[in-house]
Amino acid sequence: MSLLEVKGIDVFYGEIQALWGVTFSVEKGTITSILGANGAGKTTTLKTISGLLIPRRGTIKLNGEDITKEEPHKRVEMGIAHVPEGRGLFPRLTVLENLKAAAYTKRAREKFHDTLEIVYNHFPILKERKDQLAGTLSGGEQQMLAIARGLIQRPLLLMLDEPSLGLAPKLVMEVFLLTKRLKEEGYTILLVEQNVYQALRLSDMAYILEIGRIVRKGTGEELLGDEAVKRAYLGL
């Protein structure tokens, strides 16, 4: 059984349809990517999985359990962490308070102190800056804090929405390396990226989204070799 199963979801903003029968699954312990251009519906897909949007048709299952209509906070309690595009930090809370805000669920709070140690090991800079307001961190540090909050939630599924967006090239590489390291530690990751080449290199499975529809799927390697993907996204 897949950890996450998304089946035929249609999602609307008002009367405007954004997703058309989107179907995919995420296997435990893998990195799965949803790739595509701006406006293809990648963020919409993640928002539907985390419950900020409710699909008009279709189902979403976590570990076989139907969560299509579940409230967002209950989904977090069940193990879905969504690190949103633009990071979604609380700028006037300190770094530590941001992490505590992510430990609001029972699931996360019980293990908060252990998880905090793990998170500080990953991101020593956050320990140094724990009493600093999140809004005063640099872009790279803010992205680390956003991912750190995701880890604090003790997720079964960690969803990263454009983690490389707006970062300097060196930091972009760091984020991708981190994603890979997290997988090695046993996390299951659903990655949304515009940076198609880098994402495909570390994906076990990838889906290409175009104006609300999945148009291609395959392993990272397969899609790296796919002529259409090369032409459209890799500039080759």
Place this chain on the structure above:
Amino acid sequence: MLIGAESVLSALVDGVLIGSIYSLIAMGLALIWGIMDVINFAQGDYMMLGAFLTYWLYVLAGIDPLLSIPLSFATVFVMGVITQKAVIDRILDAPMVSQITATFAVLLIIRYGAEVVFGPYTRRLTVSYLSEVLRFGPIVVPMNRLVAFLVSIVVTAVLFLFLKMTYTGIALRAVSQNREAAYLMGINVSRMYWIAFGIGVGISAIGGTLLATFYPIHPEMAAFFTLLAFIIVVFGGFGSVFGAYISGIIIGVTESVSALFISPTLKDVVAFLLFIIVILVKPTGLFGKEQ
């Protein structure tokens, strides 16, 4: 006529003491405003409920006003939660005019409901030990106001620690800063709303309880205090709870000092003038964050 240093000092002290009660009402308003983005026009009417509760508990059951503080908070907290679930919850994403109309309707229901139940009478609560007067050298301090001031400090400190130290407090602040991200952190946002509304009006009720020990109690007593709470919240910076506490005291002092130097009838005018000046110079309020 020359005004002596003692009277100035007394006016200052008096302003701080009364201002601290304004602060309680305003902090509740700021909390609700900051977290839910709703302007609660009924804020002062929950204060009035606290005042009446204290009055009747004393008159009917002989309960000391100070002991009625937790009861006052708890009762009005529950009423706030009911209001939130029955009314506010439905208008959270409504246009501002609808929100204003809805909380104004709540105001009318509470205010004139109280008038029907309690009658249009002014009542006074006199407790002997609270009516005593303390003298510190030349400064005269009424016991009831001093007690009110001390209680307001305790309440503010507890509120501050709650918002700063507890998971729920941090979650409340998180909701006020980024609602969508709060959902994604697993925070039960609708729960935060009723907690915020309950605490917000509950604190206001504590203000009412304290006020009842020296101020005439009447179903329509709220109007002036709600207006004042608005200025204080805007003055202190929209939604800033700490800013509301400080600016409540500033407004209290402004009033008492201008009553002394200018005229008691013009004291509110001076407070409003100060408010207008601050808003002209710093539109985000004294402790407001830049937008």
